[in-house]
Amino acid sequence: MKDSAKICAGIVLYNPELELLQKNVNALLEQPMEQIYLYDNNSQNAAEIAEIFKNWDNVEYIRNNENAGIAHALNQLIDYAYKDGYDWCLTMDQDSVCAPNMITEYIKYLDYPKVGLICPFVLNNGKLSLGEFKNLHLDDITEIKDPIDCITSACLNNVKVVREIGGYTEKLFIDFVDTDINCKVLENNYKIIRVNTTYLVQQMGNAHKVPFFEFLQKVTKKDVFRRMKVANVYTDQRLYYSARNSRYVRNTYKDHGKRTGVAFMFAYYCYFTLVYPMSRSRIKMWSSIIRGHRDYKKII
The missing domain is CATH 3.90.550.10 (Spore Coat Polysaccharide Biosynthesis Protein SpsA; Chain A)
Structure with missing residues (x-):
């Protein structure tokens, strides 16, 4: 073939x-x-x-x-x-x-x-x-x-x-x-x-380096810090779709993987709260995430 x-x-x-x-x-x-x-x-x-x-x-x-x-x-x-x-x-x-x-x-x-x-x-x-x-x-x-x-x-x-x-x-x-x-x-x-x-x-989002995790990756050589040393910066609208659609995936498929689970996604958004530019409103970010989570019901 x-x-x-x-x-x-x-x-x-x-x-x-x-x-x-x-x-x-x-x-x-x-x-x-x-x-x-x-x-x-x-x-x-x-x-x-x-x-x-x-x-x-x-x-x-x-x-x-x-x-x-x-x-x-x-x-x-x-x-x-x-x-x-x-x-x-x-x-x-x-x-x-x-x-x-x-x-x-x-x-x-x-x-x-x-x-x-x-x-x-x-x-x-x-x-x-x-x-x-x-x-x-x-x-x-x-x-x-x-x-x-x-x-x-x-x-x-x-x-x-x-x-x-x-x-x-x-x-x-x-x-x-x-x-x-x-x-x-x-x-x-x-x-x-x-x-x-x-x-x-x-290139995903407007990424920027996070010096603290970059330092930890250099010292420990741990892969988890390599993943965290560059933060993908998304719009609030993208965070809305991320929250909505990740819920859709985990409720639709039995084997959706750990990184679409509730605990991982919550930790993911907490990470964004810590590392996003200070110009970003954390209230607007979390409002979009919560609204996306709720709006899942509109697409099932």
């Missing part, structure tokens, strides 16, 4: 930085794939995006007239891939950069038994440098058991499998959309594998 498999890529757009977007599209065009879809969730700079890519070979720009959310956009990309005869679709964020060897490495595992999703090792917000990653000496692949350990950016979707299990849950709109699809994949006895011979450089 891997010798004849057709692979495409899809990038979800929302007010992208144009120079970075062109860089990322060029990087994807150098990978062994046939087509790139750009699905625009009604960006304010949509006319500029359309003008830039109107004459690019193997790049199709698709504009939605409203922002229907990341899950809807991902389903549209999977549908385009299916209609055009592609077996696999690489889903990408507009501001993430994939390694040059990503698809080449992924191709080695297209025949892996019952595989639904293939993802890379993620270098997130400078928490781990490329040099440190290479020195980890990981096994070539890891089977993902915790559904939070695979994100949609740089994830190679088995188009047939994703359609079979019902696709992405559109009522989630944004946040925990990837955890939700991962739960579906694992619940339906398909597998998620992480290919550790390739990587993704990802």
Whole structure:
């Protein structure tokens, strides 16, 4: 199958930085794939995006007239891939950069038994440098058991499998959309594998370093402090969706993983309370979190 498999890529757009977007599209065009879809969730700079890519070979720009959310956009990309005869679709964020060897490495595992999703090792917000990653000496692949350990950016979707299990849950709109699809994949006895011979450089939120945890990581070498030394700074609206959708995931799936549980999420938000910029209103933050937790009932 891997010798004849057709692979495409899809990038979800929302007010992208144009120079970075062109860089990322060029990087994807150098990978062994046939087509790139750009699905625009009604960006304010949509006319500029359309003008830039109107004459690019193997790049199709698709504009939605409203922002229907990341899950809807991902389903549209999977549908385009299916209609055009592609077996696999690489889903990408507009501001993430994939390694040059990503698809080449992924191709080695297209025949892996019952595989639904293939993802890379993620270098997130400078928490781990490329040099440190290479020195980890990981096994070539890891089977993902915790559904939070695979994100949609740089994830190679088995188009047939994703359609079979019902696709992405559109009522989630944004946040925990990837955890939700991962739960579906694992619940339906398909597998998620992480290919550790390739990587993704990802920026989440407006991250900033936390000197105290950076110091503890240097002294103790503990992985927990490496994760905490850079804080992802989200808007209150994102915290709302995080609280709402994490509750949806843990109440919908039996094996949702520990990092979507009540205790972990509460500790997560307490961490934000401690490390977020002082300009942020903690009252507004927690109001959004509590409102999201309550509004879960509106999407069940």
